[in-house]
Amino acid sequence: MISQRPLPSVLKGSRITLEKHSMSLAPEMFAMIDVNREHLQDMPWTKLTNSIEDSKNWINATFSEWDNLALFDYGMYVNGKYIGSCGVHSINWEFKHCELGYWIGKEFEGKGYISEAVKLLEDACFTAGFHRVEIRCASFNEASARVALKNSYKLEGELREDSLINGKYRSTQVYGKLRREWEAARN
Template sequence: MISKEFSEKIKGKRIYLEKHKLNSASLMYSVIKQNRDYLAEFLPWVQYTNSISDSEFFIKTTHNLWQINSAFEYAIYLHDNKQYIGNIGAINVSFENESSEIGYWIDSRYSGNGYMTEAVKVLEKYLFKNGFIRLEIKCDPDNLKSKNIALKRKYQLDGCLRSNYIINDTRRDTLIFSKLNTD
């Protein structure tokens, strides 16, 4: 049976995931602001994050989604210095179908060090341990870093949603990767 009780902190070897706190909104906004061009290439929400208030709204929304068991969003921190480096979440959660999507982003200064791969591993293991059967990662075909994380974690490419969203006035595709608890 799938558990609806999510831990507010999940530990990895080099990183840990912690449920967002409202008082971290300014830190989150600062990282988004510093990485605006880097993140905006593939993440449509970046254009709507223009103030600390926007990050506060995001955190409040994630708390509401947490309460109704719809999404479980975490900040990612380094163990050694407690540095905030990005976000990861179980989103589009379906307890009925025992499935969830994993969404994430990272501060560009910490990209390429395996931190996000570890964060995905930690969250995926937690989800499978708690009864989830299927996990998905969705990304733009040109988002090679995200695509490579899915492949490193042995997700299978299920298919491509052609021309299914618009970002930066350009129609884009979405790759859908999945992993089962039996893989």
């Protein structure tokens, strides 16, 4: 069993900073989601985010989950500008594994920001003692699959029609990285 403790509240990369959400982010978060509704239409939570109050409720929930060591959700910032969110979820402390999730505003795609966020998150997870980190994405989400592959995650399989999102079944690809693979890449 690894020591159960929160991940750092701030992770700094060469171009981006990940910060634990603050309640003051709610208007900016909602605005980013609202302007990117079409871009984010396959995210199940998009239809549930219809006001600043909904973003406040989400941020408040992340505080509770952070305190319970069940979810570590961060805002992504470039030069102080909020560009999306990412985090660590589906945490299993007993078996030492977790999953990374992320979304970014369309105007910020293709610049490597998500890959940098993944690197920061996986470094924090493996440093904390996790054995395995996963990235899961819809089988049609080529951009997310590219992020996983670019960061040396291995495609382990596809869960056929395992999710019902917006009334449609979708399949999920599972990518994984093990601690020894992370360590080998660092040496």
